[in-house]
Amino acid sequence: MGEKQVSCIIPCYNSQEYIHRTVDSIMDQTIRPSELILINGCSTDNTLDILREIENQNNDIVKVIDLEENKGVSYARNFGAKNSNGDYILFLDSDDIVKPWLIERYQLKLRELNNGSEDKYILCYSAYIQIDENDNQVSEIVNGIQVEPDEILGYEFYRNYIISTSGVMVKKDFFNKSCGFNKKLNYSEDWDLWLRLAALGGFAYVDEPLTQIRRHETNVSSSVDRMLDGEKAVLKQYDIEYIRKALFKRKLDIEVNTVDYVSILFRFGFWENGLIELKALLKKGSKFYNLYFHLGLYYLKSNELEQALGYFEESIMYKNDHGAALNNAGALHLLKGNRKTAEKYLGLAIQYFPLYLDAKYNYDILGKKDVLLGKIKFTWRELRNVLTIYNG
Secondary structure (H helix, E strand, O other), rough: OOOOEEEEEEEEEEOOHHHHHHHHHHHOOOOOOOOOEEEEEOOOOOOHHHHHHHHOOOOOEEEEEOOOOOOHHHHHHHHHHHHHHHHHHEEEOOEEEEEOOOHHHHHHHHHHHOOOOOOOOEEEEEEEEEEEOOEEEEOEOOOOOOOOOOOOOHHHHHHHOOOOOOOEEEEHHHHHHHHOOOOOOOOHHHHHHHHHHOOOOEEEEEEEEEEEEOOOOHHHOOOOHHHHHHHHHHHHHOOHHHHHHHHHHOOOHHHHHHHHHHHHHHHHHHHHHHHHHHHHHHHOOOOHHHHHHHHHHHHHHOOHHHHHHHHHHHHHOOOOOOHHHHHHHHHHHHOOOOOOOOOOHHHHHHHOOOOOHHHHHHHHHOOOOOOHHHHOOOOOOOOOOOOOOOOO
């Protein structure tokens, strides 16, 4: 793969404050995109005027599309892709920033991994950091993974490793084959697309924070429940046996693949099926920390709280920084009135994961006289190594 033509697509809605910085970061690339498509979605501020000014100053590369109706970001991205001319599509949000060498690094990585076979790896993404309204870094580096093409679908079913669409570059032919973003989904529409693309080819990953994702007070995971419902809606499009086969293609220990499969069974509501898998591992003498965490989840769901607590504490014994197990054990001790033990566990969860909202909530109610089961927040999945924010 030599240098390919890249079309950058940026949906814009009331983007007047940041769009200049975003566009500058694309125009300053060491390998510039062949075109920059700016899509205005009926902005009510001065965004369109700014976009027209940018277009007039760079009419050799910039194309502004002014939609008559705002049909959402998925529609805008699909529309931009349909009207693009590049071999690859680079998606970017209108307030984010990319490093000047992003496209160069992506093309180099794809060339290296494909090694003459362009259709082996069809997407490229990078690590990223979060920034605030003033461009200050507000997170650690959030990393992805590099795995073989036949493994990525299983990894993506278990957990979405591409947290943001911003900074993702996709081969256009395969974007078209995947049918693009599902406009009917309001949440997890990016993950839905990654799953369909992962069934078609591999994902290349550059382990360098080339994208800066802007976080505002208004967009910091304010609708976690709806996001989780969105995840379930995406998963339910697939047969559970199809998911199982994808998971077990990962070159991981059998106990890791099994417990990750159980995690998805639980998300489908197949609790008894999951317990059978867990007990089979337990019978083999497995000491895998997540086995015990998921046993804890099963008994928590069954309202057998003493058994649940025992398994969460056993998980912590094997992995002392297991944030979700620490939170859940702390919450159960709080329910039992063991406030000092609860404070220890919850304090450790917050120490390891400062953005962990469930643990912070439970810690804040330590001083309350009567704590009821319905007032405590439990976590039902293992945490990511680096949290952007976590609740639920």
